[in-house]
Amino acid sequence: xxxxxxxxxxxxxxxxxxxxxxxxxxxLIVVPLLNLGVTETSALHLSTYTVTxxxxxxxxxxxxxxxxxxxxxxxxxxxxHTAFFALGGYAMGMYLMRQxxxxxxxxxxxxxxxxxxxxWKELPWYWLGFNHAAFALLMVLLxxxxxAFCFGWLAFRSRVTGVxxxxxxxxxxxxxxxxxxxxEMGFGGNNGLTDFKEIxxxxxxxxxxxxxxxxxxxxxxxxxxxxxxxxxVSRAGRVVQxxxxxxxxxxxxxxxxxxxxxxxxxxxxxxxxxxGALYVPQVGIINPGEFGPINSIEVVxxxxxxxxxxxxGPVLGAFVVNFAKTYLTAALPEVWLYALGALxxxxxxxxxxxxxxxxxxxxxxRR
Numbered sequence: 001x002x003x004x005x006x007x008x009x010x011x012x013x014x015x016x017x018x019x020x021x022x023x024x025x026x027x028l029i030v031v032p033l034l035n036l037g038v039t040e041t042s043a044l045h046l047s048t049y050t051v052t053x054x055x056x057x058x059x060x061x062x063x064x065x066x067x068x069x070x071x072x073x074x075x076x077x078x079x080x081h082t083a084f085f086a087l088g089g090y091a092m093g094m095y096l097m098r099q100x101x102x103x104x105x106x107x108x109x110x111x112x113x114x115x116x117x118x119x120w121k122e123l124p125w126y127w128l129g130f131n132h133a134a135f136a137l138l139m140v141l142l143x144x145x146x147x148a149f150c151f152g153w154l155a156f157r158s159r160v161t162g163v164x165x166x167x168x169x170x171x172x173x174x175x176x177x178x179x180x181x182x183x184e185m186g187f188g189g190n191n192g193l194t195d196f197k198e199i200x201x202x203x204x205x206x207x208x209x210x211x212x213x214x215x216x217x218x219x220x221x222x223x224x225x226x227x228x229x230x231x232x233v234s235r236a237g238r239v240v241q242x243x244x245x246x247x248x249x250x251x252x253x254x255x256x257x258x259x260x261x262x263x264x265x266x267x268x269x270x271x272x273x274x275x276g277a278l279y280v281p282q283v284g285i286i287n288p289g290e291f292g293p294i295n296s297i298e299v300v301x302x303x304x305x306x307x308x309x310x311x312x313g314p315v316l317g318a319f320v321v322n323f324a325k326t327y328l329t330a331a332l333p334e335v336w337l338y339a340l341g342a343l344x345x346x347x348x349x350x351x352x353x354x355x356x357x358x359x360x361x362x363x364x365x366r367r
Contacts, residue, residue, distance in 0.1 A: 016356065017229065020312040021222070027054070028218045032211045048207045051214050052282050053326065057319050058217035059279040062224050064302045064314035066271035069228045071300070072309035073237065074264055075244035079296045080169030081272050083176050084144035086290040088273025090180075091143050093193035093286040094127060095136030096204075100197050113195070114188045124186045133200055140277040141270050148269030152262035159258070161247070170293045177291035192287025199281050210282070217278045221315070224271050228311055231264070240264060301344050307354025316355055 031054060034046035063085055070076040097112045106116040110123055129135040151172060155165060183189035202209045231237045242250045243257050251257045280286045289295075298321070306317025321343070328336040351358055 016310060016312040017225075020225065020315060024218055024222055028215055031214060035207060035211060048210050051207075051210050055210070055214035055217045055282045056279060057322050058214070058221050059275040059282070060299075060302070060322055061315040061318040062217070062221045062275040062278075063272050063299055064306070064318040065221070065225055065228055065311055066268040066275070067299050068303050068308050068311055068314040069231065069271075070265055070268045071303060072311075072314075073232055073244060074240045074261060075247075076261065076265060077166045077300070078169045078265075078268075079166045079293065079300065080171070080173035081269070081299055082293075082295040083169075083173035083291055084148060084269035084272040085276035085279070085295075086173075086176070086180075086286070086288075087143045087147065088140045088276030089280040089286040089290060090187060090193070090276075091130075091136055091139040091273070092277035092280045093196075094130040094139075094187075095133060096196040096199060096281060097193050098127070098131040099199070100195065103197055104195070112188075112193070114191065115186070118183060120186075127186070137277075140273050144269040144273030144276075145266050148266045149262065152265045156258040156261040156265075170296065173291050173296055174293050177288050177293075180288040180291060188287070190288065192285055192289075193280075194285040194287075196281060196284060204281055204284075213278065213282050217282070220274055220278055224274070225311060225315070227267075228271075231267075232311065236260065298340070301340065301347075303354075305343060305347050305351075305354055307356030310354075310356050313354050313356035320355070 031046060031051060034044055035048065035051050038045040040047075063081065067078065067081050070078060100112070102109050104113045104116075106113050108116050111120060115123070130139070151169075155168060160168060179185055180187050181190055187193065196204050198204050199209065199213075202212070231240075239250065239255055240260055243255075243260060247257055276286075276290070302317040302321050303314040304317070305321055306315065307313030321340070324339065324343075325336060328339055347354060353360070
């Protein structure tokens with residue numbers, strides 16, 4: 001009998017993953033064609049604004065997958081994961097600011113405009129190296145990863161769990177938000193980092209560059225999903241799920257529970273940092289508002305709406321909720337927060353497994 005390879009089992013092990021890969025591939029092919037290959041006068045033309053919006057949704061989806069990895073598979077409910085998203089975004093923003101050079105408002109070849117406005121005389125030491133893309137990409141991984149590792153080392157070794165851990169993660173991101181709001185921190189204060197000109201030598205405002213960022217976001221989502229799925233189906237993934245279901249028993253039979261939690265939390269934070277780094281050049285700004293605790297709660301809602309413990313469910317949830325947010329904040333801005341709260345209540349009470357769980361139930365009944 002012919003058997004499939006382990007790689008094929010990993011990538012296409014279930015129907016949901018096959019649908020995810022197929023839709024992602026189709027999106028990465030169709031969207032560039034409709035944007036660059038179809039004239040603007042055609043009804044089939046996809047505007048650059050829409051491309052940017054879809055690219056933003058892809059970065060949100062990557063972050064949702066990262067949160068599902070720790071919440072759905074390990075039972076760690078983090079209400080502060082936007083801290084890692086924002087740190088990755090700031091690392092990318094610092095690189096983009098260094099690329100402006102003399103094209104800024106004040107024309108200073110070294111200092112960003114906000115530093116000139118605040119009468120800073122020299123570049124802070126922690127900005128050094130961000131004129132190089134390789135160093136910036138390293139910081140995109142290292143900054144959120146180091147913070148998550150330190151936080152996990154302290155929290156998980158102290159056996160902080162449940163609602164207490166959720167509160168601490170929310171306090172972490174709130175503290176970072178307050179810190180980054182301060183002008184003396186050297187990150188642009190309330191206004192943040194903006195007015196970017198180019199990335200890797202390409203004009204950031206060109207349609208071709210936007211397509212490149214969109215494709216990069218899609219590839220990052222695909223690779224991140226694959227990595228998370230590899231973890232979920234591995235032996236370590238089974239241990240992680242055992243920790244979620246019965247942490248005390250898992251510890252009793254000899255597993256170092258805190259180590260598993262720590263590396264999984266760190267990996268999830270790195271994925272969130274990558275998502276933030278891809279988000280910033282597409283939206284054109286990063287400010288302390290990205291640290292807001294409400295943003296972390298929204299990410300949890302994406303995962304819950306789509307269906308946690310599936311990986312592809314949170315991708316669906318990120319797209320559905322953010323599409324609704326884009327529409328409602330433009331058409332009925334005062335209604336959005338009420339709609340978001342109502343959506344979370346409905347999902348919690350009537351759809352505990354999210355949209356994916358509902359679809360599975362309907363398919364089973366049909367069979």
